[in-house]
Amino acid sequence: MLLLAFALAYLGMVLLCLTMNRHRGVLLRADARLPGATILRLLAAGCFGIALWQGIASQGGEIGTVVWFGLVMLSALLLVLLLAWRAHWVLPAVPVLALGGLLQGVS
Amino acid sequence: MKLRQSMAGLHTWGGLLPSWLLFVIIFAGTVACFDKELTRWMRPALHDGVVSSLGADDVRGWLQQNVSEELHAFWMHGPTEREPYWRLGWEVDATKTIHNVAFDPRSAQAEPMAETVGGEFFFKLHYNLHAGDIGMYIVGLAGMFMLVALVSGVIIHRRIFKDFFTLRPKANGQRAWLDAHNLFGVVGFPFHLVLAYTGVAIFVASYMPAAAQVSYSGNVMQYFGEVMGSFEREEVGQPPPAPVSLDALIVESQRQWGGGEAGWVSVHHPDDASAVVDVRRRDRSRIGSPQDTLSYDAGTGELLNRQDASTGYRAYLWLAGLHMAQFGGTLVRLLYLLMGLAGCAMLVGGLQVWLAKREQRGDASVVWVRALNASVFAGLPLASLALLWGNRLIPAGFAERAVAEGWVFAGAWLLVALWSVLRRQQGRRLLREQLLLGAVLALGLPIINALTSDGHLIASLGRGDWVLASVDLFLMVAGLVCAASAWRLNTTPAAAAARGRAARIQEA
Numbered sequence: 001m002l003l004l005a006f007a008l009a010y011l012g013m014v015l016l017c018l019t020m021n022r023h024r025g026v027l028l029r030a031d032a033r034l035p036g037a038t039i040l041r042l043l044a045a046g047c048f049g050i051a052l053w054q055g056i057a058s059q060g061g062e063i064g065t066v067v068w069f070g071l072v073m074l075s076a077l078l079l080v081l082l083l084a085w086r087a088h089w090v091l092p093a094v095p096v097l098a099l100g101g102l103l104q105g106v107s
Numbered sequence: 108m109k110l111r112q113s114m115a116g117l118h119t120w121g122g123l124l125p126s127w128l129l130f131v132i133i134f135a136g137t138v139a140c141f142d143k144e145l146t147r148w149m150r151p152a153l154h155d156g157v158v159s160s161l162g163a164d165d166v167r168g169w170l171q172q173n174v175s176e177e178l179h180a181f182w183m184h185g186p187t188e189r190e191p192y193w194r195l196g197w198e199v200d201a202t203k204t205i206h207n208v209a210f211d212p213r214s215a216q217a218e219p220m221a222e223t224v225g226g227e228f229f230f231k232l233h234y235n236l237h238a239g240d241i242g243m244y245i246v247g248l249a250g251m252f253m254l255v256a257l258v259s260g261v262i263i264h265r266r267i268f269k270d271f272f273t274l275r276p277k278a279n280g281q282r283a284w285l286d287a288h289n290l291f292g293v294v295g296f297p298f299h300l301v302l303a304y305t306g307v308a309i310f311v312a313s314y315m316p317a318a319a320q321v322s323y324s325g326n327v328m329q330y331f332g333e334v335m336g337s338f339e340r341e342e343v344g345q346p347p348p349a350p351v352s353l354d355a356l357i358v359e360s361q362r363q364w365g366g367g368e369a370g371w372v373s374v375h376h377p378d379d380a381s382a383v384v385d386v387r388r389r390d391r392s393r394i395g396s397p398q399d400t401l402s403y404d405a406g407t408g409e410l411l412n413r414q415d416a417s418t419g420y421r422a423y424l425w426l427a428g429l430h431m432a433q434f435g436g437t438l439v440r441l442l443y444l445l446m447g448l449a450g451c452a453m454l455v456g457g458l459q460v461w462l463a464k465r466e467q468r469g470d471a472s473v474v475w476v477r478a479l480n481a482s483v484f485a486g487l488p489l490a491s492l493a494l495l496w497g498n499r500l501i502p503a504g505f506a507e508r509a510v511a512e513g514w515v516f517a518g519a520w521l522l523v524a525l526w527s528v529l530r531r532q533q534g535r536r537l538l539r540e541q542l543l544l545g546a547v548l549a550l551g552l553p554i555i556n557a558l559t560s561d562g563h564l565i566a567s568l569g570r571g572d573w574v575l576a577s578v579d580l581f582l583m584v585a586g587l588v589c590a591a592s593a594w595r596l597n598t599t600p601a602a603a604a605a606r607g608r609a610a611r612i613q614e615a
Contacts, residue, residue, distance in 0.1 A: 002438065017272050062394050063435040069297055070442030076271075076294045077449060084274040 002058060002067065004101025005051040009068075009075040011094050012047030015040045017079060026087050048072060114259040122256035123461055125249045127483040130454045132246055134487055135233040136302075137447030140432060140440045141578075142226030143189040148578040149498045152211045152220045154562025156572055158191040159212035163353035163372055166193050166210065169217035176201065182373035185357075186212065187389070189574075193217070200376075221503035224512045228494065237513075240313075247314050250307040257300055260292055267293060281463035288456030291449045298446040299453070305430035308423070334420045338383065338402040338412035345380040348406035353384065356408060360386040360401045363410075374405055383411065394434050395425030455484055474531045481527035481534070485541040486520045492548035493519030495582075499555045535596065542593035549586030553579040 017023045019037040034040065051071065056064035082090045138145070147153045166183050174197065181197035184190070192212040198205050208219045235242035261267065271293060274286045292299070312319060312331070319330040332339055357369045370389030376382055382405035390396035400414040416424070428434060432443045458480060465473050497515030501508055523541070530537040556579060557563030567576040 013272075020269070020272065023272055059435060060392075063439065066394070066429070067435060067439060067442065070439070070446060073294055073298060073449075074442065074445055077290070080272050080274050080290055080294070083272060084276050 002055065002071065002101075003104045004098065005054040005058075005068065006071045006075055007094065007097035007101045008047045008051040008054070009072045010079060010097055012044040012051070012072075013076050013079045014090065014094060015044040015047065017083070017090075023083065026083065027090055111263050111265075114262040118256055118259040118263055119461065121252055121259065122457055125252040126454050126458055127479060128245070128249045129253055130451060130483055131236070131487055132233055132249060133447055133450045133454065135229045137444055137451065138491065139226065139230040139233050140444040140447065142230050144574055144578055145226030145229070146190070146223075147575060148556070148562075149223045149225055149495070150209070150220055151560035151562060152213060153192060154560050154567070154575060155213075156191065156570065156575070157212045159186045159193055159210065160215065161193050161210060161212075161217055163193075163357060165217045166195050167350075167353055167374075169208075169210070170195060170197065174206075177378050178376075179203070180373060180375045181377060182371055184371050185369065192220075200378075222508040223498055224494070224509045228513070228516070229491070234309075243310055243313065247307055247310055250303050253299070253303040254307070257292075257296065257303065261296070264289060264293070281460055281467065284456050284459035284463055288453060288460055291453035291456060295446055295449040295453065299450055302430060302450075305426045308426045309430060311423075334417055335398065336415040336417060336420070337400065338385070338414070339375070340381050340383060340411075342376050342379045343381045347378060347380050347382050350377075350382070350405050351403075351408040356384055356386055356403050359403075359408070359410075360388070363401060363413075364388055364399065377405065380406065382406065391434055391436075393428070395421060395428040396434075397421060398424065455480075474534075477534050478528045478531035481531075481537055481541065482520075482524035485538070485545070486523035486527065489523050489541065489545055489548065490516050490520035492545065492552065492582075495552055496548065496555065499552070499559050539593050539596045542589045542596070546586045546590035546593060549582045549589060551586075552582045 014027075018027065018034060019040045024034075028034070035043075052065070052068045055068035055071070058064065059067050078093075079090065082093065163183060163185065167181075170181055177200045179198040179200040181195065183193060183195045186192055193210040194207070195210070196205060196207045211218045211220045231237055234246055236246060238245070264270075270286070270289060274283075274290050276283050276286075278286070307314070312327075316327065319327055323330045328339075331337075353372060353374075357372065360369055361367060368389045369386050371385075371387045373385045373387075374382055375385070384403045384405045386401050386403070388396070388399040390399075397416055398414060401410060402412040402414070403410055432439050458476075462473055462476060462480075494512060494516040497512045501511050501515075505511060527537060527541075530540075553564055557565075562575055564576055564579045567573075567579070
């Protein structure tokens with residue numbers, strides 16, 4: 001379950017990242033169309049919220065929140081490191097992480 | 108602007124001066140996330156994962172047979188998932204010296220294992236640098252400087268959100284290192300802040316003792332007793348009656364708690380009629396587990412007190428628990444480990460910014476700072492690897508074996524420091540050689556482990572013993588990373604020369 005929470009936190013970070021022109025140009029083609037920054041930010045907040053809910057559901061309120069903080073921080077670190085050295089891995093990493101999370105949830 | 112400028116000075120100097128010390132503290136704390144797993148690796152007797160079948164009375168029996176001095180107290184902890192063996196400690200009444208023993212889980216009788224400092228070495232290094240109370244105060248001071256640096260760092264950072272995802276490794280040295288410093292500082296900010304704060308809070312009663320000293324007219328033990336709601340009674344100076352079974356008291360405690368596990372079992376002044384047995388509850392399901400301790404008369408087994416911790420103490424336990432990461436299992440410890448490494452990276456990045464700035468000005472004295480960097484940032488990890496080598500190579504029967512291991516660590520660190528000072532003018536070459544040494548030491552450890560014990564990687568993986576295997580695997584990964592970094596440093600001198608000054612700044 002928690003790999004899925006990590007995937008969601010990572011997706012949230014990617015969405016936040018896409019609101020900035022500097023990074024958007026690196027990640028997407030120039031003619032790609034995206035919703036406005038406010039909508040992206042709301043979607044990101046939603047991702048973080050669901051990740052928090054998952055953490056709490058699997059670990060309880062206290063520990064789940066601590067775990068969620070850790071996952072959010074690490075997802076941002078992963079995103080920035082990928083962005084600096086392997087920018088073309090940033091977007092494919094979202095489905096890969098989500099798939100891993102789903103498989104972890106099923107097994 | 109005025110505030111930002113003054114804060115910049117504070118951040119630069121208040122962050123720089125304790126940063127080597129903070130690196131030692133954070134690195135040791137990071138390793139200590141998995142101290143018990145490391146202890147298992149360091150004790151070959153624990154490699155096959157047998158859980159001890161001894162009881163508390165067997166352990167007390169060993170103590171009565173082997174220690175003749177009058178004791179102030181002794182305490183013991185039964186086998187757990189991470190530590191499948193009995194631990195015993197005691198304090199001699201006359202000399203106040205403390206001794207510790209761990210018992211071989213494979214043996215049907217209480218039989219001590221070969222001495223080792225264990226993973227606890229890093230835990231102790233983390234909170235008092237192995238320097239007793241003075242070390243504890245030094246660490247506390249460093250922790251407060253870290254809080255100052257964190258807050259001032261946020262104030263002077265102009266583009267905290269705009270640069271949140273920014274890392275430009277190809278930019279010039281100072282820019283790249285500033286990005287890295289900001290990244291690890293800002294992204295890890297909640298972790299660093301909470302850990303620095305709770306770390307300082309753990310010893311708050313020692314750092315700020317005045318109020319308790321005054322209110323309790325110097326009797327601090329009474330203060331602690333009242334706050335914790337624990338039970339004490341005075342010695343009566345009479346010989347004790349035959350003690351009741353400790354195992355029976357543990358079972359009785361579990362009945363009182365309605366299930367639950369017993370943790371530490373301690374006996375105060377065991378050689379007196381007033382002896383008290385405390386059985387503490389072990390609860391890993393919460394951040395601040397309430398220290399639900401039951402106190403019994405050691406002679407009759409009568410329940411004397413049930414600990415009722417005050418609200419303030421519960422809040423304290425929660426803060427301390429948040430720091431110690433004994434909840435939430437391997438997942439939480441892994442998160443703390445990774446964030447701790449991010450903290451180390453933040454420190455290294457910050458120092459590189461400081462160096463790069465001064466190097467651009469052509470300041471000649473920076474080589475000494477670079478030598479200090481190499482002695483600490485490379486010295487501590489290399490000395491830690493040397494400690495593990497010492498653990499494997501010092502014979503099991505060696506007298507004062509744990510002390511010898513400590514000397515291996517200290518000696519290795521001194522040698523690396525000396526090496527760094529002698530080679531201070533050739534920073535790049537020094538770093539490459541230190542990385543190579545790290546690779547050799549780290550990659551050698553799984554091999555030496557296989558040669559000196561039955562717990563080698565293939566055996567532990569075959570048993571599905573991931574806990575033990577992960578130590579070997581981690582060492583291998585660390586060794587490969589060191590080797591790859593050394594190789595990269597070796598193959599890029601041409602590119603580095605082209606980049607000129609910037610590359611020289613990055614190297615140290």
